[in-house]
Amino acid sequence: MKIFISIASYQDPLLESTIISAYESSKNPENLVFGVCDQSSNPLDIDKFSFKDQIHYEHIDPLLSEGPCWARAEIQKKFTNEEYYLQIDSHSQFEEDWDSYLIKYINKIQEVDSELHKNPIITCYPRAFEVLDYDSHKFSMNRDDKNTHVITFREDSMFIKGNFCRQIGAISNEEITHGFLLAAGFIFTTSDFVKKIPYDPIFYFYGEEISLVLRAFTRGFGIFHIPEAPLFHLYTDVTDIKRKLHWDTSEDEGRDIKWHQREEISIERLRKVINNEINDEFGLGDTRSLQDYENLCGVDLKNMKVLDKQKAYTSEFISKLSWQDSSF
Numbered sequence: 001m002k003i004f005i006s007i008a009s010y011q012d013p014l015l016e017s018t019i020i021s022a023y024e025s026s027k028n029p030e031n032l033v034f035g036v037c038d039q040s041s042n043p044l045d046i047d048k049f050s051f052k053d054q055i056h057y058e059h060i061d062p063l064l065s066e067g068p069c070w071a072r073a074e075i076q077k078k079f080t081n082e083e084y085y086l087q088i089d090s091h092s093q094f095e096e097d098w099d100s101y102l103i104k105y106i107n108k109i110q111e112v113d114s115e116l117h118k119n120p121i122i123t124c125y126p127r128a129f130e131v132l133d134y135d136s137h138k139f140s141m142n143r144d145d146k147n148t149h150v151i152t153f154r155e156d157s158m159f160i161k162g163n164f165c166r167q168i169g170a171i172s173n174e175e176i177t178h179g180f181l182l183a184a185g186f187i188f189t190t191s192d193f194v195k196k197i198p199y200d201p202i203f204y205f206y207g208e209e210i211s212l213v214l215r216a217f218t219r220g221f222g223i224f225h226i227p228e229a230p231l232f233h234l235y236t237d238v239t240d241i242k243r244k245l246h247w248d249t250s251e252d253e254g255r256d257i258k259w260h261q262r263e264e265i266s267i268e269r270l271r272k273v274i275n276n277e278i279n280d281e282f283g284l285g286d287t288r289s290l291q292d293y294e295n296l297c298g299v300d301l302k303n304m305k306v307l308d309k310q311k312a313y314t315s316e317f318i319s320k321l322s323w324q325d326s327s328f
Contacts, residue, residue, distance in 0.1 A: 005087075006086065012090040015040075028099060033080070039065040092126070093232045121193065170314060176227075178222065218284045
């Protein structure tokens with residue numbers, strides 16, 4: 001059972017260590033296929049990877065980059081119907097046997113006879129790691145946190161740009177929970193996700209995650225959170241490995257279309273998705289409705305209203321739902 005790993009990287013010195021960690025920590029590394037879009041000034045030397053034949057690598061001049069969603073859409077062109085799809089950020093580290101752990105949970109969820117369980121998306125904001133010694137790839141993983149991490153809306157950042165709201169992690173005491181939001185830096189799902197919800201390259205940054213979850217939800221996919229997600233994410237920059245971001249002035253000044261213009265286009269694109277004004281694969285599906293989504297999360301995205309704060313901002317409601325239930 002092969003896993004396609006999508007890694008969009010922008011000027012990230014940790015890209016190499018992320019690829020190595022995924023491979024070396026895997027129980028079945030021969031089943032991994034990497035899709036890497038490296039938007040950087042210094043390309044990787046792919047020939048030095050012993051598993052280079054498993055890597056689809058594309059190097060892009062940062063000046064030509066159109067943003068993270070564009071890069072992830074480019075990567076999906078390399079997808080060749082692998083059974084599973086894993087999307088991560090380029091500054092990640094992996095737990096031992098991470099692949100068998102995630103497949104075990106996918107299989108467990110799929111044992112339930114319902115459409116949303118047959119099309120599961122496992123996601124969360126992963127636990128953190130710290131860089132101890134960059135040159136020797138020594139990292140400290142936060143393994144003490146064994147909780148199930150869910151994602152909720154962030155109360156102080158609702159509708160900050162049109163329909164767009166920020167998200168935040170929360171804790172559940174349940175082993176598995178349903179979810180209503182996803183993290184683009186950790187998505188593990190089946191091949192149907194790439195086929196039915198291909199990445200929309202028009203999005204830039206704001207709107208990426210909520211548009212994905214709405215397109216997935218309305219097509220019958222189920223969002224799930226599991227305990228001890230087996231990878232770790234670098235959330236804070238370390239002084240000696242700081243990286244430029246796509247919207248840095250020094251990176252953006254040479255482009256014809258500036259980052260803030262792409263962001264405006266992205267926010268408008270989200271409005272069109274929510275108002276069902278896009279009629280192709282990049283719009284909403286017809287298996288479930290926005291009303292169904294509103295009932296689950298307590299937020300009316302179309303009219304920009306929070307209807308149930310407990311549902312929207314805490315893990316209480318989704319934690320009380322049985323993960324095996326599909327009646328909501």
